[in-house]
Amino acid sequence: MIRTVTYNGNELSYELTLKNVKNINLRIKPNATVFVSANRGIPLKIIDEFVLSRADFITKALKNYKDKSEQVNKKYFNEDEIKDVILKLCKNIYPYFESRGIEHPKIKFRKMVSRWGSCNITKKVLTFNINLMYAPAGCIEYVVLHEFTHFLQPNHSSKFYEELEKICPDWKKWRKCLKEINLYENM
Numbered sequence: 001m002i003r004t005v006t007y008n009g010n011e012l013s014y015e016l017t018l019k020n021v022k023n024i025n026l027r028i029k030p031n032a033t034v035f036v037s038a039n040r041g042i043p044l045k046i047i048d049e050f051v052l053s054r055a056d057f058i059t060k061a062l063k064n065y066k067d068k069s070e071q072v073n074k075k076y077f078n079e080d081e082i083k084d085v086i087l088k089l090c091k092n093i094y095p096y097f098e099s100r101g102i103e104h105p106k107i108k109f110r111k112m113v114s115r116w117g118s119c120n121i122t123k124k125v126l127t128f129n130i131n132l133m134y135a136p137a138g139c140i141e142y143v144v145l146h147e148f149t150h151f152l153q154p155n156h157s158s159k160f161y162e163e164l165e166k167i168c169p170d171w172k173k174w175r176k177c178l179k180e181i182n183l184y185e186n187m
Ligand SMILES: [Zn+2]
Pocket: 146, 147, 150, 156
């Protein structure tokens, strides 16, 4: 059941489940729902009071979730733009790989939630995630360079990173930046 308490003039709702737990447990789910489980014998009034006693913590936690999801999923490009940006990057990057004896791959786009790009070495296809529109330019360039580098080194071996470092010295920074983007929310 959903219950609402008033804290500092604001309504604070929480999802309550009564079950065989010892006391009262409170947690904030990843979708920013306040979830409370409590023993069936505990009066609702006591549970409300418990939630109110944690209201300060709850409000801060909810604000954090909101800030994070807004900041993380900032959209830099629309769908057409991101394809353009990636195609231009491929064009600029290719001469280096051509000089290393690599054939020009076919470039594909897909919406994916688990990876930013992939390289099919045998079919000579690079696939890029449309969701890169949520990533700043440096990250996009890193992904393009990363996938192209797989034509030189298929696996993520130390040799792969040696090759990547030559053309993308800041790869660690951009990889970290990509990890902060939440691929599962609002996409
Ligand atoms: Zn890779």
